[in-house]
Amino acid sequence: MFALVDCNNFYVSCERVFCPALVGKPVVVLSNNDGCVIARSSEAKALGIAMGAPFFKSRDLFEKHNVRFFSSNYALYGDMSGRVMTTLEQFTPDLEIYSIDEAFLCLDGFSDLTSYAQRIRLTVRQHTGIPVSIGIAPTKTLAKLANKIAKKDASLQGVLDLADAHNIDSLLAGVAVEDVWGVGARYAAMLGRHGITNACQLKNAGDGFIHKTMTIAGLRTVRELRGEPCIELEQSPAPKKAIGSSRSFGRPVDDMAELLESVSEYVSRAAEKLRRQHCAASLVQVYLTTNRFKDEPQYANYLSCTLPSPTAYTPELISCAQACIRAIYRKGYRYKKTGILLSGITPANGLQLNIFAGGRRTRGDEKALMHALDSLNRRYGSNTVQFASSGIDKRWKMLQSYKSPFYTTRWDELPAVKA
DNA sequence: TCTGGGGTCCTAGGACCC
Protein backbone atom coordinates (compact mmCIF):
# COMPACT_ATOMS: atom_id res chain seq x y z
CA MET A 1 0.00 0.00 0.00
CA PHE A 2 1.15 3.48 -0.87
CA ALA A 3 0.30 6.73 0.85
CA LEU A 4 0.90 9.98 -0.99
CA VAL A 5 1.44 12.86 1.42
CA ASP A 6 1.11 16.22 -0.32
CA CYS A 7 1.45 19.61 1.35
CA ASN A 8 -1.51 21.92 0.80
CA ASN A 9 -0.63 25.07 -1.19
CA PHE A 10 2.92 24.46 -0.02
CA TYR A 11 4.66 27.78 -0.73
CA VAL A 12 1.74 29.78 0.64
CA SER A 13 1.64 27.56 3.72
CA CYS A 14 5.36 28.20 4.32
CA GLU A 15 4.78 31.95 4.24
CA ARG A 16 1.85 31.59 6.64
CA VAL A 17 3.84 29.64 9.23
CA PHE A 18 5.92 32.76 9.92
CA CYS A 19 3.18 35.30 9.31
CA PRO A 20 -0.03 33.93 10.84
CA ALA A 21 -1.87 37.15 9.92
CA LEU A 22 -2.02 35.70 6.39
CA VAL A 23 -4.25 32.83 7.49
CA GLY A 24 -7.73 33.13 6.01
CA LYS A 25 -6.64 35.80 3.53
CA PRO A 26 -5.97 35.41 -0.20
CA VAL A 27 -2.23 34.85 -0.68
CA VAL A 28 -0.16 33.97 -3.75
CA VAL A 29 3.51 33.22 -4.40
CA LEU A 30 5.13 34.35 -7.64
CA SER A 31 7.60 32.54 -9.91
CA ASN A 32 11.18 33.71 -10.36
CA ASN A 33 11.45 37.24 -11.67
CA ASP A 34 8.02 37.89 -10.12
CA GLY A 35 6.54 36.62 -13.38
CA CYS A 36 3.61 34.26 -12.79
CA VAL A 37 1.45 33.00 -9.96
CA ILE A 38 2.75 29.55 -8.97
CA ALA A 39 1.04 28.98 -5.60
CA ARG A 40 -2.36 30.11 -4.37
CA SER A 41 -4.19 29.90 -1.07
CA SER A 42 -7.73 28.51 -1.27
CA GLU A 43 -9.05 32.08 -0.88
CA ALA A 44 -6.99 33.15 -3.89
CA LYS A 45 -8.26 30.20 -5.92
CA ALA A 46 -11.81 31.18 -4.99
CA LEU A 47 -11.19 34.64 -6.48
CA GLY A 48 -10.54 32.94 -9.80
CA ILE A 49 -6.78 33.57 -9.85
CA ALA A 50 -5.40 30.97 -12.25
CA MET A 51 -2.26 28.90 -11.85
CA GLY A 52 0.41 30.50 -14.02
CA ALA A 53 -1.45 33.79 -14.39
CA PRO A 54 0.98 36.60 -15.31
CA PHE A 55 1.46 38.83 -12.29
CA PHE A 56 1.38 42.17 -14.14
CA LYS A 57 -1.97 41.29 -15.72
CA SER A 58 -3.50 40.42 -12.35
CA ARG A 59 -2.36 43.40 -10.32
CA ASP A 60 -5.69 45.21 -10.51
CA LEU A 61 -7.53 42.15 -9.26
CA PHE A 62 -4.97 41.75 -6.46
CA GLU A 63 -5.43 45.32 -5.40
CA LYS A 64 -9.21 45.10 -5.48
CA HIS A 65 -9.33 42.03 -3.20
CA ASN A 66 -6.27 42.87 -1.12
CA VAL A 67 -4.43 39.75 -2.26
CA ARG A 68 -1.04 39.44 -0.54
CA PHE A 69 1.80 38.40 -2.86
CA PHE A 70 5.35 37.13 -2.34
CA SER A 71 8.41 36.56 -4.51
CA SER A 72 9.45 32.92 -4.28
CA ASN A 73 11.80 32.21 -1.39
CA TYR A 74 13.30 28.82 -2.22
CA ALA A 75 15.73 28.87 0.69
CA LEU A 76 12.71 28.96 3.00
CA TYR A 77 10.63 26.40 1.06
CA GLY A 78 13.55 23.99 0.76
CA ASP A 79 14.25 24.17 4.46
CA MET A 80 10.58 23.70 5.41
CA SER A 81 10.39 20.77 3.00
CA GLY A 82 13.28 19.11 4.80
CA ARG A 83 11.45 19.49 8.11
CA VAL A 84 8.28 17.92 6.70
CA MET A 85 10.22 14.97 5.21
CA THR A 86 12.12 14.37 8.46
CA THR A 87 8.80 14.21 10.29
CA LEU A 88 7.37 11.75 7.75
CA GLU A 89 10.40 9.48 8.14
CA GLN A 90 9.27 8.75 11.69
CA PHE A 91 6.20 6.98 10.32
CA THR A 92 7.73 4.45 7.92
CA PRO A 93 11.18 3.18 7.00
CA ASP A 94 10.26 3.18 3.29
CA LEU A 95 9.70 6.63 1.87
CA GLU A 96 10.29 8.31 -1.47
CA ILE A 97 10.68 12.08 -1.55
CA TYR A 98 8.95 12.77 -4.83
CA SER A 99 9.08 16.56 -4.98
CA ILE A 100 9.60 19.56 -2.73
CA ASP A 101 6.11 19.10 -1.26
CA GLU A 102 5.24 15.42 -1.78
CA ALA A 103 6.34 12.02 -0.54
CA PHE A 104 5.21 8.47 -1.19
CA LEU A 105 5.17 6.26 1.92
CA CYS A 106 5.07 2.48 1.81
CA LEU A 107 2.50 1.31 4.36
CA ASP A 108 2.78 -2.43 3.78
CA GLY A 109 2.11 -4.29 7.00
CA PHE A 110 0.47 -1.33 8.72
CA SER A 111 -3.14 -1.58 9.86
CA ASP A 112 -5.95 0.90 10.37
CA LEU A 113 -4.49 3.12 7.69
CA THR A 114 -7.00 5.96 7.83
CA SER A 115 -6.38 6.71 11.49
CA TYR A 116 -2.63 6.23 11.02
CA ALA A 117 -2.77 8.82 8.23
CA GLN A 118 -4.68 11.18 10.51
CA ARG A 119 -1.88 10.87 13.04
CA ILE A 120 0.65 11.68 10.32
CA ARG A 121 -1.31 14.81 9.39
CA LEU A 122 -1.54 16.05 12.95
CA THR A 123 2.13 15.38 13.67
CA VAL A 124 3.36 17.18 10.54
CA ARG A 125 1.09 20.08 11.42
CA GLN A 126 2.37 20.23 14.97
CA HIS A 127 6.07 19.89 14.10
CA THR A 128 6.20 22.18 11.09
CA GLY A 129 2.96 24.18 10.85
CA ILE A 130 2.33 22.80 7.35
CA PRO A 131 -1.10 21.27 6.50
CA VAL A 132 -1.00 18.11 4.36
CA SER A 133 -3.46 15.77 2.62
CA ILE A 134 -3.00 12.03 2.29
CA GLY A 135 -4.24 9.54 -0.34
CA ILE A 136 -3.89 5.79 0.20
CA ALA A 137 -4.15 3.06 -2.46
CA PRO A 138 -2.44 -0.06 -3.83
CA THR A 139 -0.68 1.84 -6.66
CA LYS A 140 1.07 5.20 -6.81
CA THR A 141 -1.26 6.49 -9.53
CA LEU A 142 -4.32 5.63 -7.44
CA ALA A 143 -2.71 7.14 -4.33
CA LYS A 144 -2.20 10.40 -6.24
CA LEU A 145 -5.80 10.29 -7.31
CA ALA A 146 -7.05 9.56 -3.79
CA ASN A 147 -5.00 12.51 -2.56
CA LYS A 148 -6.65 14.77 -5.11
CA ILE A 149 -10.09 13.70 -3.90
CA ALA A 150 -9.06 14.09 -0.24
CA LYS A 151 -8.03 17.68 -0.95
CA LYS A 152 -11.32 18.55 -2.61
CA ASP A 153 -13.84 16.85 -0.31
CA ALA A 154 -13.80 18.61 3.08
CA SER A 155 -15.83 15.80 4.71
CA LEU A 156 -12.81 13.47 4.36
CA GLN A 157 -10.69 15.63 6.70
CA GLY A 158 -7.66 15.39 4.46
CA VAL A 159 -7.40 11.60 4.22
CA LEU A 160 -8.81 9.09 1.74
CA ASP A 161 -8.00 5.37 1.74
CA LEU A 162 -9.35 4.06 -1.56
CA ALA A 163 -9.90 0.66 0.07
CA ASP A 164 -12.66 2.31 2.15
CA ALA A 165 -14.54 3.45 -0.94
CA HIS A 166 -17.50 1.17 -1.70
CA ASN A 167 -17.55 2.08 -5.37
CA ILE A 168 -14.15 3.00 -6.75
CA ASP A 169 -15.44 3.25 -10.33
CA SER A 170 -17.92 5.96 -9.45
CA LEU A 171 -15.15 7.86 -7.65
CA LEU A 172 -12.92 7.53 -10.74
CA ALA A 173 -15.75 8.72 -12.94
CA GLY A 174 -15.76 11.95 -10.94
CA VAL A 175 -12.11 12.70 -11.72
CA ALA A 176 -11.30 14.48 -14.99
CA VAL A 177 -8.84 12.59 -17.16
CA GLU A 178 -6.32 15.47 -17.08
CA ASP A 179 -6.19 15.15 -13.29
CA VAL A 180 -4.72 11.66 -13.61
CA TRP A 181 -0.97 11.47 -12.89
CA GLY A 182 0.73 11.04 -16.26
CA VAL A 183 -1.99 12.67 -18.36
CA GLY A 184 -1.18 16.21 -19.40
CA ALA A 185 -3.02 18.74 -21.55
CA ARG A 186 -1.98 17.14 -24.88
CA TYR A 187 -3.04 13.63 -23.97
CA ALA A 188 -6.24 14.91 -22.35
CA ALA A 189 -7.21 16.65 -25.60
CA MET A 190 -6.40 13.55 -27.64
CA LEU A 191 -8.34 11.29 -25.26
CA GLY A 192 -11.25 13.73 -25.31
CA ARG A 193 -11.48 13.37 -29.09
CA HIS A 194 -11.92 9.64 -28.49
CA GLY A 195 -14.64 10.19 -25.89
CA ILE A 196 -12.44 9.53 -22.87
CA THR A 197 -12.92 12.37 -20.40
CA ASN A 198 -12.74 10.82 -16.92
CA ALA A 199 -10.45 8.46 -15.02
CA CYS A 200 -12.90 5.56 -15.12
CA GLN A 201 -13.14 5.68 -18.91
CA LEU A 202 -9.34 5.78 -19.13
CA LYS A 203 -9.10 2.77 -16.86
CA ASN A 204 -11.39 0.84 -19.25
CA ALA A 205 -9.68 1.93 -22.47
CA GLY A 206 -8.11 -0.70 -24.72
CA ASP A 207 -4.44 -1.56 -24.15
CA GLY A 208 -3.58 -1.43 -27.85
CA PHE A 209 -5.07 2.02 -28.31
CA ILE A 210 -3.32 3.38 -25.22
CA HIS A 211 0.06 1.89 -26.15
CA LYS A 212 -0.17 3.30 -29.65
CA THR A 213 -1.24 6.81 -28.66
CA MET A 214 0.44 7.28 -25.27
CA THR A 215 3.47 4.93 -25.50
CA ILE A 216 4.44 2.42 -22.87
CA ALA A 217 4.28 5.08 -20.14
CA GLY A 218 0.57 5.63 -20.82
CA LEU A 219 -0.08 1.91 -20.60
CA ARG A 220 1.56 1.84 -17.18
CA THR A 221 -0.75 4.64 -16.05
CA VAL A 222 -3.84 2.73 -17.19
CA ARG A 223 -2.70 -0.50 -15.51
CA GLU A 224 -2.05 1.39 -12.30
CA LEU A 225 -5.59 2.78 -12.46
CA ARG A 226 -6.77 -0.85 -12.57
CA GLY A 227 -4.88 -1.48 -9.32
CA GLU A 228 -1.92 -3.26 -10.90
CA PRO A 229 1.32 -1.78 -9.48
CA CYS A 230 3.75 -0.82 -12.27
CA ILE A 231 5.67 2.02 -10.67
CA GLU A 232 7.86 1.18 -7.71
CA LEU A 233 8.90 3.20 -4.70
CA GLU A 234 12.28 4.81 -5.38
CA GLN A 235 13.98 5.37 -2.09
CA SER A 236 17.43 6.57 -3.13
CA PRO A 237 17.35 9.24 -5.79
CA ALA A 238 19.51 8.41 -8.82
CA PRO A 239 22.21 10.94 -9.71
CA LYS A 240 21.03 13.54 -12.21
CA LYS A 241 21.67 12.84 -15.88
CA ALA A 242 21.50 16.51 -16.75
CA ILE A 243 21.89 19.64 -14.66
CA GLY A 244 20.63 22.90 -16.02
CA SER A 245 20.40 26.49 -14.94
CA SER A 246 18.57 29.37 -16.60
CA ARG A 247 16.91 32.62 -15.60
CA SER A 248 14.93 35.36 -17.20
CA PHE A 249 16.59 38.74 -16.84
CA GLY A 250 15.14 41.49 -14.68
CA ARG A 251 15.21 43.77 -17.75
CA PRO A 252 16.01 43.33 -21.46
CA VAL A 253 19.74 42.84 -22.15
CA ASP A 254 21.42 43.69 -25.46
CA ASP A 255 25.06 43.80 -24.37
CA MET A 256 27.09 40.65 -24.94
CA ALA A 257 29.20 41.31 -21.83
CA GLU A 258 26.14 40.89 -19.64
CA LEU A 259 25.08 37.69 -21.41
CA LEU A 260 28.58 36.32 -20.76
CA GLU A 261 28.26 37.17 -17.07
CA SER A 262 24.91 35.43 -16.83
CA VAL A 263 26.09 32.13 -18.34
CA SER A 264 29.16 32.25 -16.13
CA GLU A 265 26.88 32.52 -13.10
CA TYR A 266 24.58 29.71 -14.27
CA VAL A 267 27.48 27.40 -15.05
CA SER A 268 28.86 28.08 -11.55
CA ARG A 269 25.51 27.04 -10.05
CA ALA A 270 25.23 23.88 -12.12
CA ALA A 271 28.87 22.88 -11.56
CA GLU A 272 28.32 23.21 -7.81
CA LYS A 273 25.45 20.72 -8.07
CA LEU A 274 27.56 18.49 -10.28
CA ARG A 275 30.31 18.30 -7.65
CA ARG A 276 27.78 17.73 -4.89
CA GLN A 277 26.81 14.47 -6.59
CA HIS A 278 30.51 13.64 -7.20
CA CYS A 279 30.24 13.74 -10.96
CA ALA A 280 31.79 15.40 -13.99
CA ALA A 281 30.20 16.50 -17.27
CA SER A 282 31.45 16.28 -20.84
CA LEU A 283 28.84 18.31 -22.71
CA VAL A 284 27.93 21.97 -22.17
CA GLN A 285 24.88 23.31 -23.97
CA VAL A 286 24.09 27.01 -24.03
CA TYR A 287 21.10 28.93 -25.32
CA LEU A 288 19.81 32.47 -25.52
CA THR A 289 16.46 33.92 -26.51
CA THR A 290 14.61 37.20 -26.89
CA ASN A 291 11.19 37.79 -25.28
CA ARG A 292 8.64 35.84 -27.30
CA PHE A 293 5.75 37.82 -25.81
CA LYS A 294 7.07 41.08 -27.24
CA ASP A 295 6.23 42.42 -30.64
CA GLU A 296 9.85 43.08 -31.60
CA PRO A 297 12.58 41.29 -33.59
CA GLN A 298 12.99 37.75 -32.30
CA TYR A 299 16.07 35.59 -32.16
CA ALA A 300 16.82 32.34 -30.33
CA ASN A 301 19.70 29.96 -30.78
CA TYR A 302 21.73 27.33 -28.99
CA LEU A 303 25.13 25.72 -29.30
CA SER A 304 26.87 22.92 -27.49
CA CYS A 305 30.48 22.17 -26.81
CA THR A 306 31.93 18.73 -26.10
CA LEU A 307 34.88 18.62 -23.73
CA PRO A 308 37.94 16.49 -24.46
CA SER A 309 37.33 14.74 -21.14
CA PRO A 310 34.62 15.12 -18.48
CA THR A 311 35.25 17.81 -15.89
CA ALA A 312 33.68 19.42 -12.85
CA TYR A 313 36.16 22.29 -12.91
CA THR A 314 34.10 25.46 -13.10
CA PRO A 315 36.60 27.66 -15.04
CA GLU A 316 36.83 25.11 -17.84
CA LEU A 317 33.05 24.84 -18.07
CA ILE A 318 32.69 28.63 -18.02
CA SER A 319 35.15 29.06 -20.91
CA CYS A 320 33.16 26.58 -22.98
CA ALA A 321 29.83 28.23 -22.25
CA GLN A 322 31.17 31.70 -22.96
CA ALA A 323 32.67 30.58 -26.27
CA CYS A 324 29.23 29.29 -27.25
CA ILE A 325 27.58 32.61 -26.38
CA ARG A 326 30.16 34.52 -28.42
CA ALA A 327 29.38 32.30 -31.38
CA ILE A 328 25.60 32.62 -31.30
CA TYR A 329 25.28 36.22 -30.09
CA ARG A 330 23.78 38.60 -32.66
CA LYS A 331 23.94 42.32 -32.10
CA GLY A 332 20.78 44.42 -32.08
CA TYR A 333 18.38 42.14 -30.18
CA ARG A 334 16.91 42.62 -26.73
CA TYR A 335 17.56 39.32 -24.95
CA LYS A 336 15.29 37.98 -22.24
CA LYS A 337 17.02 34.86 -21.08
CA THR A 338 20.08 32.66 -21.29
CA GLY A 339 20.52 29.14 -19.99
CA ILE A 340 23.02 26.32 -19.79
CA LEU A 341 22.75 22.54 -19.50
CA LEU A 342 25.49 20.17 -18.37
CA SER A 343 25.16 16.57 -19.57
CA GLY A 344 27.25 13.57 -20.45
CA ILE A 345 27.49 13.13 -16.70
CA THR A 346 29.77 10.43 -15.27
CA PRO A 347 31.09 9.68 -11.77
CA ALA A 348 34.11 11.86 -10.99
CA ASN A 349 36.27 9.02 -9.71
CA GLY A 350 37.88 6.89 -12.39
CA LEU A 351 37.64 9.56 -15.08
CA GLN A 352 39.21 8.86 -18.42
CA LEU A 353 42.10 11.31 -18.61
CA ASN A 354 42.98 13.20 -21.75
CA ILE A 355 46.23 12.07 -23.31
CA PHE A 356 46.75 15.53 -24.84
CA ALA A 357 46.14 17.51 -21.65
CA GLY A 358 49.72 17.34 -20.34
CA GLY A 359 51.42 20.53 -19.21
CA ARG A 360 48.27 22.06 -17.83
CA ARG A 361 47.67 22.27 -14.07
CA THR A 362 46.96 18.89 -12.59
CA ARG A 363 43.56 17.51 -11.79
CA GLY A 364 44.59 17.48 -8.14
CA ASP A 365 45.00 21.26 -8.10
CA GLU A 366 41.65 21.78 -9.79
CA LYS A 367 39.94 19.52 -7.29
CA ALA A 368 41.52 21.28 -4.32
CA LEU A 369 40.46 24.68 -5.62
CA MET A 370 36.85 23.59 -6.20
CA HIS A 371 36.76 21.98 -2.79
CA ALA A 372 37.92 25.21 -1.14
CA LEU A 373 35.36 27.21 -3.11
CA ASP A 374 32.48 24.89 -2.22
CA SER A 375 33.48 24.76 1.46
CA LEU A 376 33.55 28.54 1.76
CA ASN A 377 30.23 28.98 0.02
CA ARG A 378 28.60 26.26 2.07
CA ARG A 379 29.87 27.71 5.31
CA TYR A 380 29.45 31.43 4.70
CA GLY A 381 26.61 31.46 2.19
CA SER A 382 26.19 31.05 -1.54
CA ASN A 383 28.46 33.29 -3.69
CA THR A 384 30.69 34.32 -0.78
CA VAL A 385 33.46 33.48 -3.24
CA GLN A 386 32.62 33.64 -6.92
CA PHE A 387 34.22 33.98 -10.32
CA ALA A 388 34.85 37.51 -11.55
CA SER A 389 33.45 36.46 -14.94
CA SER A 390 29.99 36.28 -13.32
CA GLY A 391 30.12 40.05 -12.79
CA ILE A 392 29.89 42.27 -9.75
CA ASP A 393 26.80 44.45 -10.19
CA LYS A 394 24.81 41.85 -12.11
CA ARG A 395 22.34 44.40 -13.31
CA TRP A 396 20.72 41.69 -15.44
CA LYS A 397 19.62 39.75 -12.35
CA MET A 398 16.05 38.64 -11.88
CA LEU A 399 13.59 40.70 -9.89
CA GLN A 400 12.57 39.58 -6.42
CA SER A 401 10.81 42.63 -5.13
CA TYR A 402 8.45 40.99 -2.64
CA LYS A 403 10.54 38.32 -0.93
CA SER A 404 9.85 37.39 2.68
CA PRO A 405 12.79 37.06 5.12
CA PHE A 406 15.00 33.95 5.18
CA TYR A 407 13.28 33.04 8.44
CA THR A 408 15.05 29.73 8.97
CA THR A 409 18.39 30.00 7.16
CA ARG A 410 19.95 33.34 8.16
CA TRP A 411 20.80 34.33 11.69
CA ASP A 412 19.94 37.98 11.19
CA GLU A 413 16.51 37.15 9.76
CA LEU A 414 15.28 34.71 12.40
CA PRO A 415 11.82 35.67 13.66
CA ALA A 416 11.93 37.16 17.15
CA VAL A 417 9.53 36.09 19.89
CA LYS A 418 8.64 39.12 22.01
CA ALA A 419 7.93 38.70 25.70
C1' DT B 1 8.41 47.35 -17.16
C1' DC B 2 5.82 43.31 -16.98
C1' DT B 3 4.51 36.01 -19.00
C1' DG B 4 9.30 30.56 -14.23
C1' DG B 5 12.69 26.85 -13.62
C1' DG B 6 14.38 22.12 -13.33
C1' DG B 7 13.92 17.76 -14.44
C1' DT B 8 12.49 12.66 -16.58
C1' DC B 9 11.19 9.24 -20.07
C1' DC B 10 10.00 7.54 -24.76
C1' DT B 11 10.43 7.32 -29.75
C1' DA B 12 12.20 7.99 -34.33
C1' DG B 13 15.79 8.80 -37.33
C1' DG B 14 20.51 9.10 -38.64
C1' DA B 15 25.33 7.81 -38.28
C1' DC B 16 28.18 4.40 -37.40
C1' DC B 17 30.09 -0.46 -36.40
C1' DC B 18 31.09 -5.40 -37.95
Next chain:
DNA sequence: TCTGGGGTCCTAGGACCC
Protein backbone atom coordinates in the same frame (compact mmCIF):
# COMPACT_ATOMS: atom_id res chain seq x y z
C1' DT C 1 17.93 -6.77 -63.20
C1' DC C 2 20.85 -7.14 -59.54
C1' DT C 3 23.76 -4.12 -53.40
C1' DG C 4 22.37 -7.66 -46.16
C1' DG C 5 21.51 -8.08 -41.50
C1' DG C 6 22.05 -7.00 -36.82
C1' DG C 7 23.22 -3.94 -33.72
C1' DT C 8 24.71 0.53 -30.77
C1' DC C 9 24.93 5.32 -29.80
C1' DC C 10 23.49 9.98 -30.18
C1' DT C 11 20.24 13.68 -30.83
C1' DA C 12 15.97 16.11 -31.35
C1' DG C 13 11.39 16.45 -30.41
C1' DG C 14 7.46 15.65 -27.76
C1' DA C 15 5.14 14.14 -23.92
C1' DC C 16 5.00 14.33 -18.88
C1' DC C 17 5.98 15.82 -13.72
C1' DC C 18 6.42 19.39 -9.76
